[in-house]
Amino acid sequence: MKETRSFEVKGRVFSKNNIRALADEYCDLHQSGLRRKKPTTLKFKIFCEDGTIYETDNIDLFADNSYFDNKVINSLVMSVTNYSEISADLTIDKRPYATSQLTISSDERIWLNSTYNKLIDIINYAKPQDNWLLRHRTLLLNLIALGFGFAFFMIIKFIIVGSPTSPNPEQKLSKFNLILQTYPTIRYLFVTILLWAMGLLSAFPIRDWLLQLWPEIEFDFGPEHSKIYKQRRNRIVFIFVIIIIPSIISYLVSLVTN
Numbered sequence: 122m123k124e125t126r127s128f129e130v131k132g133r134v135f136s137k138n139n140i141r142a143l144a145d146e147y148c149d150l151h152q153s154g155l156r157r158k159k160p161t162t163l164k165f166k167i168f169c170e171d172g173t174i175y176e177t178d179n180i181d182l183f184a185d186n187s188y189f190d191n192k193v194i195n196s197l198v199m200s201v202t203n204y205s206e207i208s209a210d211l212t213i214d215k216r217p218y219a220t221s222q223l224t225i226s227s228d229e230r231i232w233l234n235s236t237y238n239k240l241i242d243i244i245n246y247a248k249p250q251d252n253w254l255l256r257h258r259t260l261l262l263n264l265i266a267l268g269f270g271f272a273f274f275m276i277i278k279f280i281i282v283g284s285p286t287s288p289n290p291e292q293k294l295s296k297f298n299l300i301l302q303t304y305p306t307i308r309y310l311f312v313t314i315l316l317w318a319m320g321l322l323s324a325f326p327i328r329d330w331l332l333q334l335w336p337e338i339e340f341d342f343g344p345e346h347s348k349i350y351k352q353r354r355n356r357i358v359f360i361f362v363i364i365i366i367p368s369i370i371s372y373l374v375s376l377v378t379n
Contacts, residue, residue: 123228126237130213130221130338134248137190137342141183142243143199143211148180150201150209150236159203166198189342209236215338250335262328267313269320269327331357 147163154161165183166176170193175182183189196214201207207227214221223240227233254261334354341348 123226124230124233125224125226126233127225128223128237128241128244130211130223130244132250132337133244134250134339134341135213136247137183139243139247140189140197140213140342141180142246143240144180144183146239146243147199147201147209147211151178154201154203154207159206161201161203161207164198164200166200167192167194168196168198169193170195191344193343194340207232207236209240211240213338215336215340217333217336219338221338248341250337250339252335254331255335258328258332261331262324263317265327265331266317266320266324269323270316270318271320273319274316 144165147165151161151163163178164176165178165180166174167182167188168174169188173192175188181187188194195216196212196219199209199211201209206229207225209223209225211223212221223237223244225233225237225240227236334350334357336350339350341351
């Protein structure tokens with residue numbers, strides 16, 4: 122009786138060494154089948170962003186200075202089968218909403234378990250796509266809401282207070298300001314909730330866009346200019362460290378000292 126096991130590949134950053142290790146294992150599976158005098162077939166296939174497809178049974182496809190170094194690759198497929206008894210198919214696709222999966226079938230349970238565990242170990246050896254933002258999505262949403270709320274507040278403050286024709290806001294809110302000045306805890310809580318509420322609507326699409334910078338599958342090989350997500354992450358980190366975080370800290374300090 123034939124048994125099939127599947128594993129969804131996600132949350133990984135694959136280097137060229139990781140891909141080579143998988144290809145080496147598939148070559149071993151192919152040679153093992155041939156030693157058992159089984160008509161075993163090996164296939165490697167890569168799909169490039171420019172529409173080019175390369176297919177071969179030679180591991181040289183993953184050698185240095187090959188297509189992996191010069192082409193932008195969207196996905197790759199590795200397969201070994203003898204059509205009747207065993208098959209091991211692996212698809213790794215970096216495109217959004219694509220499915221990356223390992224599927225192994227065999228009527229030999231020992232071979233199936235051994236092959237499955239070996240390939241899973243190699244896949245799991247790839248760098249996890251994991252960071253603080255992915256682990257704390259709700260906190261990230263609230264921080265973005267506060268940040269945008271602070272930006273909206275400063276714009277509104279500039280428009281209202283900075284306009285010479287506007288009435289003095291201190292006269293309108295004198296009693297309310299007195300309450301806030303008398304109870305600092307209420308003031309801090311009120312300002313925080315106000316900023317959060319002002320920025321909440323914009324926070325959802327911004328958070329979703331940020332999380333997309335860490336896709337489920339990422340290839341850390343090929344031309345440097347093709348590593349779009351990595352470049353965007355570096356720019357975002359620069360903006361946060363140099364501009365946004367110092368601005369928020371400066372405002373919070375002024376809020377506490379005033």
